[in-house]
Amino acid sequence: MAHSARRDSPELPDFSLLKRLARDQLIYLLEQLPGKKDLFIEADLMSPLDRIANVSTLKQHEVDKLYKVEHKPIVSTSDQLCFLIRPRIQTVKWICDVANADKAAGKFRRYKLIFTPQKFYACDAVLEEQGIIGDVTTDEWAFYLLPLDDDIISLELPEFFRDNFLAGDQRWVRTAGSALHLLHSLYGPFSKVYGIGRCSKMAYESWREQVEEGEQKARQAEIGNVFLIDRDVDYVTPLCSQVVYEGLVDDIFRIKCGCVEFGADVTSSDKSVKVMLNSQDKVFSEIRNEHFSNVFGFLSQKARNLQTAYDKRRGMDIKQMKTFVSEELKGLKQEHRLLSLHIGACESIMKKKTKQDFQELLKTEHSLLEGFETRECISYIEEHINRQVSMIESLRLLCLLSITENGLLPKDYRSLKAQYLQSYGVDHLLTFSNLRQLGLLVEQQPGETLTVMESKVGKLVNDKAAGKLTDAFSSLAKKSNFRALSRKLNLVPKSDEEYDLRVPRDMAYIFSGAYVPLSCKLIEQVLERDGWSGLEEVTRLLNGHEFAVTGNNGADLRAKSDAKRIVLVMFLGGCTFSEISALRFLGKEKGYKFIVVATSITNSSRLMEALLDNHV
Amino acid sequence: MAFITANWNPLGEAFYRKTELYEMCWNIRDGLRDSLVAAAPYGGPIALLREPHRRSPSSRPQLEIYSASGVSIASFPWKSGPVVQLGWTVSDELLCVQEDGSVLIYDLFGSFKRHFSMGQEVVQSQVLEAKVFHSPYGTGVAIVTGSSRFTLATNIDDLKLRRLPEVPGLQGKPSCWVVLTQDRQTKVLLSNGPELYILDNTSCTAVCPPGLSPQAGSIVQMSVSFSYKYLALFTDTGHLWTGLSHLQEKLSEVDTKKTVTPKQVVWCRRPRSQQPSVVLMWDRLLMVAGVCNDTIQFPIEDPCVLVGELDGVRIISSANQELLQEVPLVCQDIFKIASMAPGALLLEAHREYEKSSQKADEYLREIKEQSMLGEAVRQCVEAAGHEYDPSTQKSLMRAASFGKCFLTDFSPDHFVLTCRELRVLNAVRESSVGLPLTHTQFKQMTLQVLTDRLVYRQFYPLAIEICRYLKIPDYQGVSRVLKHWASCKVQQKDLSDEAIARAVCVKVGDSPGVSYSDIAAKAYECGRTELAIKLLDFEARSGEQVPLLLKMKRSQLALSKAVESGDTDLVYTVVSYLKNEMNRGDFFMTLRNQPVALSLYRQFCKLQEHETLKDLYNQDDDHQELANYYVTASYREKRLEGRLSLLQSAVDEYNKAKNEFAAKATEEEMRLLRFQRKLDDEKGAGLLGLSLQATMEALLALGLHKQAEQLYRDFRVPDKRYWWLKLKSLAEKEEWDELEKFSKSKKSPIGYLAFVEVCMKCNNKYEAKKYVSKVTPEQRVKAHLAVGDLEGAADAAIERRNESEMAAVLSRCSASDRPLIDRLNRAAAAKK
Structure with a gap:
């Protein structure tokens, strides 16, 4: 890795227990x-x-x-x-x-x-x-919980996002609470729970209820802190193109349940191959968190090393050869196989992504994040729609535009939608209706500047009746306020400095140094401040529902301080690989170990597809 | 202490003693004469119905209920029909069996609970005799009717009447009968003159008790023991036969020399009895008969009632109540005159010790020499349990405690437990409470049942004290009592809802295991809905509130509680309940105020009931969603006409929702559909359902340029889109001339670089080059590069003196392009 750990990171708890429990129960049920x-x-x-x-x-x-x-x-x-x-x-x-x-x-x-x-x-x-x-x-x-990797646990419930955030169906909240309860009973007690978002709060309450119902056993905590976050707190991050290797592979090949299927163009044979992507894969574990621009160089270096290792054979006597064959060769072969697969995948990605189009796409995204040259971005998106590059991609860009600009001007809103409908059919009226409901693609209220909006939202949020707002109002309250948040949290680093992607200095590296993911920044800030104090303005802009609760049995924690540095982050509504990479980076910097629990692994396409309502 | 044996009467191996339990608190003028009396075992209550056969309405008989100590609990005139038999159930409910076969059930406080009938035919034939009995299944009732038929109900809480087979030759009632429970079957044993029959479900069998002397005569009285194990038969010649109740073994036969039929025969045993014995009662005489031929006789003055207990017989008279029992062996050992049992010696030792006499040591030494001290302590503790008199208990316990001091490895548990239990027993034996339980009975009945009984008698403070004293976990102890207290409290009609709710809340607080919803359910049962709702507010678990609220038809409240609980499944339960209970309009209105429930129901309708969804939106005047619904529906509709009409509805709704954009888009879709249909019909183009873009693409692909053009104009397709479309389409079809013509038709809105790139994509460098010159200067370098013309690109870049463009060209140069590289480098240098 290009960067080294700040200090010894604590050991992660062993999550294979979750699998064993699930298996035993299934067997029992079958019997x-x-x-x-x-x-x-x-x-x-x-x-x-x-x-x-x-x-x-x-x-x-x-x-x-x-x-x-x-x-x-x-x-x-x-x-x-x-x-x-x-x-x-x-x-x-x-x-x-x-x-x-x-x-x-x-x-x-x-x-x-x-x-x-x-x-x-x-x-x-x-x-x-x-x-x-x-x-x-x-x-x-x-x-409830499927460990996908040492530090990733998934509920494998992709419908959570749509059911909960779009349909307002809160049935899954209890599921999330139960999942948390399971983790708590196996790896807790948690000493500190932070969270933001309505769903998080409900999941937290559901979990507390279950804790109170059940008996409590005092045990050594393995996980100290918990952070719950709703997906709708941060839509920007999952809407961006991913450029870290693991995310990119997910965007292009779609990682399913920790496993990816590389097609014929990657394997350079006529068969496709299924590969498990996790820390067991020596090659992958070293490149998964790297910016894509570094990956190829790394792989070729690795290939050279491998060659050297193979070359060791020359000049060996029989005995040495024997040990080499029995001990090293198998590992080398394995590594060789993986290496060639990842090189193949890289080539395939390069073919698709390093073309002019991709550069321009990224440039547009970055401009949107920075809030520069909005008009150019709009015409880029227009062209994107007109040329029918991709139904999902266009929709994603529209959403990114709306959310970073706090809604589109009525004129743009109409014309872009009209063009989209012409391209992909009028049934997307329903999709747009969904996006509007979620506040992902909305019209700016005429005559309202950002600040007016902000204060209005603030007032709405402070109102106790906020929970009972009608749909129209709540979509108003769901205004993203991205620009203001970006300023407050310094999400977009100054662009005039050169950003060396090989030596990342902050989490922005996962987006080529253009943007620090909001979700991860919140986590960083809250852990640093041990709560939400000082972030009042931010939470107001984010529509509130934040909480920070200290567990009642802090005594257990003094025994094992390692647990304090293990943070479980639960994303309700899905989490992207880029966010996981960012958290891994943050963990290295600050000496934490993050465990990501997500209702599912998501990315921009999955997010958009979940909101489609066309009937093709 | 020497007096202890004064009331002991020897009989065979064993001794019998009669202890006074109470002087009865009641004041009964005529004694127990002419009354129906029922007293429940385990120190249960006594019911008394005077002159049950007095039928004149002017002077109705009085039904009185007393505690075992004679404290009046209830008294009321009997207004129903003539009562044949009174009896108590295991849960202290009073059963009154009437002549017409109906059985009325009252609680301890004399309030009517319910009734049931022993069968229709009984109304005619009348009940001649009835018995209330207890079995493992609960409390049962058996009757014999005027038509000499027996009917049984083994458990009155799960009423199943069984009519037993006919008894041959039986006229009227039998001379005597009992109910037996054997081998999980309930049977009747009856005697009719000289015959003895066993009557079970299916048959009537004549039996003969083994070893009954032939000259003994016919059986006129019988009794079965508390455990149904032993049977006693009394014949008209005064013979008392005792044996096992399955009639296969005889224990003894005693000639009582009394030919008068005793009024009552009751078994007097105790667990691990030394001998089985029977108590017989005549008008003036009480006789205990055991296995030996000897008997004990007590004269009695008043009419009495015998109550068989687990470990003795209670004798209730109008003045007092006594317990007649076999003296437990351990008490015999200790108190028997000149006993040398270790317990006796220890008691003696302690007595001497109190007198500060050194004899104490001698006694102790004697016990110790036999190493029986442990046994001595054990004996004293056990005997204390069996003694009724607190001072005797105390002296035994003190002796035990004294003996304990000289033991090292002795577990104090038994001692401590007995101390505690005795305190509890002494407390409940108090005349004001009136539960004369022996220690044996208490053990059998368990503390749980005792607290239940106390609770049932509304001795709440005592019950709580006992639970606390015995350190019963709150869950099983105090909380249970509080729960009952609260359930009782809510029935107090003279208090306001507010006052009761407050009182309950203050007392119950958040004791574990007390469910406010249970208390509320009770309040609701008593018709106090408002109180129930107030109580439900204290219930912490919303899940518990909801079912009751639904039952009380407070569906709105139930719904909001369910929503509050955050348990969506619960919300769903309420919603589906409401759906069936309410009319549609009200149902929708209810949902409207509960967004969570509404969205949940919508979700369900989307999957299950599309039509309902429409009604739902209609009701809400949610035009936007209604329109969306129509759009969705239009995609399920196969026929174009249907589809168009649905879309028209959508347009109308969008208009109502002031969503002009969507309305217009939908209108256009309709227009497009019509257009597609027309072309499909004319040309078989297969366009229906395609998007505008796809339609135009398809048209161009089919060479229908005119129609495509028409769409472009009609639908105001942006120029850029159309140009891209046409460009791609022409290039794909390789209609290069057509493309060139098109490029010249007017100034390209998408520029000409697009032309270059599209041509290159189709691998036509020649055509591509045609458009390079038309490209704007800014893009010219790109265009040159696109067609692979490095020279041209270099020229353009140098001309524009653009460094980055020059660099871009340079990066594309290979080593063979030396001159070009030099040129570019020079130009770049010159610029600097």
């Missing part, structure tokens, strides 16, 4: 339905399940055949069907159809529904409505 059975698995549970229990484990517990839930009539011949599903109404409805079809055909089967991580009342309601509640048994598999 509840003795005998051979077919298992239907919700499509997006396939990968997470794979990380918990592989097929042979399932087979050991009398799972006969495995199917993916496809919402189609089933072909299974087993008389026992087990469904491993998310608590989604559509899926439950499909199961009802299956059961009713069996009934109509006079076929008798046993059905068991395992909801993960929990069952919702609505699911029971559907079962009841469809008249099969008496024919099925239901269970809950409390599989």
Whole structure:
């Protein structure tokens, strides 16, 4: 790595325990339905399940055949069907159809529904409505947390974002609270909990409730601090193009559940290869947090080193050769394979990204962040739409523009939307309606300067009734205030200095030195100040809902001061790899270790796709 | 102390003693004569119905309820039909079996709770006799009717009537009968003249007690023991047969020499009895008969009632109450005259010690020599438990404590526990409380039940004191008492809601395990809805408030509590409940005030009930969402007409929502759809549903330039877009002439660099070069570079004296372009 740790960082807790717990519970649940059975698995549970229990484990517990839930009539011949599903109404409805079809055909089967991580009342309601509640048994598999890496834990709930922030459906809040409770009971007690955002606050309260209900055991804390943050506190960061290697790979190849599939263009063969991306991968772990411009140089250096290692063979006697083959060669081979894969990926990325277009795109993004040359940016975006470069990308730029400019001028708002509709169809009216509701793409209120807006928002927030604002009002309150925040927190470093990306000096390096991610900056500031004092102005601009609570059992902490430097950051609504990289950097600088818990890993495309409402 | 054995009467191996429990507090004029009396075991209450057969309405019989010590609890005139039998349930409820077969249930305080009937046919045939019995299943009732049929209900809380088979030859009621519980079956044993029958669910079997002398005569009275294990039969010749109740073993047969049928026969045993014995009562005589041929006889003056207990018999008369029991072995050992048992010696030693006599040491030495000191202490402690008189208890405990001093390894637990329990027992035996429990009964009944009974009798402070004294965890102790207290408190009609709520809150506070919602439910049961709501406010867990609120039909409040709880599932529960309970309009109005619930319901409707969603928006006049709904719906609609009409509705709603932009966009979409349809029909172009851009692309690809042009004008497509589109399309189709013509049609709004780049993308350098000259000077270097013309690029850059452009050209130069590099370098140098 280009930079070295400030001091010894504390050891991370061992999260493989979470996997073991989940596996044991799943096995227990499967055993509840003795005998051979077919298992239907919700499509997006396939990968997470794979990380918990592989097929042979399932087979050991009398799972006969495995199917993916496809919402189609089933072909299974087993008389026992087990469904491993998310608590989604559509899926439950499909199961009802299956059961009713069996009934109509006079076929008798046993059905068991395992909801993960929990069952919702609505699911029971559907079962009841469809008249099969008496024919099925239901269970809950409390599989809340999937450790993706040493320091990343995911709830694997991508729908959290849309359900919670757009639809206002708070069912998942309790899930988040339960996840936190699980972590607390295994790695707590937490001595300090900070947070910002409405959802964070609710999740925190839900967790406290669960703590109070259950019995408390005094134990040695492994995690000292917790920071909860809502995704809607910072939309800017996930809307930016990622330029750190891991983020870039996610943007381009889409990392799914810690695993990426490199296509033929990367592997330079006709097969695609699935690669696990985590700290076990020696090559990847060294480049994941690097700015992309450094990666290629690093890889070629690595290749040279590898060659030297191979070259050692020359001039070895038999005995040395024997040890070399038995001890080193396998590692070298492995490294070789990974290296060639990552070099392939880099080449593929370069092909796609280092073209003129990408440079201009980045330049536009940076201008937006800095607030310079807005007109040029607008025409760039216009052209982007007109040339139909990418439906998602255009939408992302529109949002970034709106959010950094605190809304678009009415004229621009209309014309850009009109052009977008012409390009991608009028059904995006619904998408725009969603974006407006979230405050991601809004119209500036005529005649209001920024400061007027700010004070108005401030007043709204102070109003106790803020929670009961009507939609129209709340979208007003959701004004981003990005510019003011940027000034207050110094998010955009002065651009006149050269920024050496090889020796990053702050978290801005993850965006080529153009922008310090707001979310991470907040975390840094709050940890530094041990609370929100001095940040009143910032929280006001962010719409409040901040909190900082000291746990009642601080005594345990003195015993193990390491825990104090382990900070669990929970992103409600998703988190990007760039943010994780930034936190890793921050951790190195300040001697913290961050553990990121996210409802899902997100990026700009996933964020936008979650808000689409077109029916193509 | 020597007097202790004064009231002991030997019978065979064992001794029997009669201890006075109470002088009865009641004042009954006529004694117990002519009254129906029921006294519950375990020191339970006594119910008394005077002259039950007096039928004239002018003087109704009086039903009185007393505590075991005779303190009046309730008294009221009996207004229902004639009562055949009174009895108490295990939970201290009074059962009154009426002649017509209906059973009325009253609580301890004489308030009517409910009633049930022993069957319709009984109304005709009338109940001749009834018995209330206790079994592992609860409290049961058995009756025999005028038609000589038996009916059983084994558990009155889960009423299942069983009509037993007919008994051959039985007319009227049998001479005597009892209910037996054996092998999880409830049976009736009855005698009819000389015959003895067992009556179970399916059959009636004649039986014969083993070893009953043939000359003994017919059975006229019988009794079964507390545990249903032993049976006593009394014959008309005065023979008392005792044996096991399954009638396979005989214990003894005693000739009482009394031919009069005793009024009551009750077993007098205790766990680990030395001998089973039976107490028989005649008008003036009480007799204890054991296995040996001997008997003990007590004269009695008043009519009495015998109550069989686990470890003895209580004898209730109008003046006092006594306990007749076998003296426990350990008490015998200690108090028997000239006993040398270690406990006796220890008691003696302590007595001497108190007198400061050195004999104490001698006694102690004697015990110690046999190394029986531990046993001695144990005996004293145990005996103290069995003694009723506090001073005897004290002297035994003191002796035990004294003995304990000389022991090293002796666990004090038993001693401490017995001390505590005795204090509790002495407290509840107080005449004002009136629970004459023995230690054995207390152990059997458990502390939990004792506190429950105290609570039931509304001795709340005592119950709390006991719980605290015995250090019962709050959860099982104080909290339980408080809960009952509160439930009782809310029924006090003379207090205002406000006062009760405050009183409850002050007392209960936040004791663990007391659920305000339970208390509130009680208040609601008593018809005090307002109070219930006030109480619910104290409930910390919103989840607990909601179900009751729903039950009370306070759905609005339930909804807001559910929302407050943050538990969305709970909200959903309420919402779906409301949906079924309310009419649509009200339901929507309710939701409207609860955004969380509303969004939740919307979410559900989006997946389940699209139509409802529309109504929901309609109700709210949410035109924007309504319009969005129509747009969404239009995509589900396959037919164009349907789609257009939905979109028209959307337009109308958008207009109402003052969203002109969306309205216009939707109108345009309709226009586009119509246009697409027309072309599809005419040319089979397959355009329907495409976006404007895609439509134009498709048109251009099909060579339908005119139509594309029309769209461009009609929909006011920006020039730039159209030019890009056309440029790409022509290049892709390699219509280079057409492209050139197009480029000249007017000044390009997208510049000419685009032309160059698009041509290059299609690998046509020749065409690309055509446009290089048209490119604006600022972009010319780029254009030259794009077509790979380094020379041209260099010229342009030098001409513009632009350093960065020159550098850009330089970076593209390879070593073979030496002259060019030199030129550029020179130019750059010159500029500096």
